[in-house]
Amino acid sequence: MADLQGVLDEIAAEMSERRDRGAVASYIPQLARVDPARFGIAVALVDGRVLTAGDAEESFSIQSVSKVFTLTLALGKVGDALWRRVGREPSGNPFNSIVQLEHEGGVPRNPFINPGAIVVADILLAGHQPREAIGEILRFMRFLADDDSIVIDHQVAASERATGFRNSALANYMKSFGNLDHSPELALGVYFHHCAIAMNCRQLALAGRFLADRGRSAGGHTVVSAERARRISALMLTCGHYDGSGDFAFRVGIPAKSGVGGGILGAVPGVGSVAVWSPGLNAHGNSQLGTLALENLARAMNWSVFGA
């Protein structure tokens, strides 16, 4: 394997120089306060090593990267029945778009756009109070990363709730089609809180390692079957970057999920997971330099799933 630490250091150095950093998300007021100059990267290899560069120990709001983990939990609860309420196709639309929902009878295209993740949150609420469902998600993250210091940033969650009119519209719309079992407010409460989980790159790479290791967590536990890990990765590749998913596959070629906090989690099958963070976003709401960093990393390490 090429000198991975050297490659990561080089990427971090290059990214700290770049001026084309994209724009920090401003529609969630708490996210608008984050310093756009930050850049961190961490790789958790299946052999147990963790390598980092840049601001890899600094926490950020994982936002939609959390949707990978809530999907994993919901599949564990209801299995393939989940696919009766959420599709598995790329949307070709922004993450908070409402247009497809009417045509498709309130069934969101995939679990990574906002309405899909709100349905997943609704599934996680079954038999629980919102507080318990949120606690279950947080415990899952701590278990996967083997790190009890992971927390929810309640200011971010409150900021999202105060300004989440679109998400509220999406949830209400789906409720009108009968695709939410609980009230929109309860499902949104779970959704806003899991989006507000704060983690650093090291923790996020460790948490996502099961996707690269046939379902086995960093701590050596079987989290999901190899087949399920493969399928979640397939959805990340096709839907993980919303209407930028095709371009991301073209440039990077690694199954990955982005969030508007500027984080991206990628899984290279059989090799390891990678988490990158740079808060400035491109036009599709995906980290501008995070994408570039992964493109450089995939090229240097031959990590595209499509071959060298």
Ligand SMILES: NC(=O)CC[C@H](N)C(=O)O
């Ligand atoms: N793309 C994202 O990360 C969006 C998540 C964000 N919490 C929202 O609902 O708008």
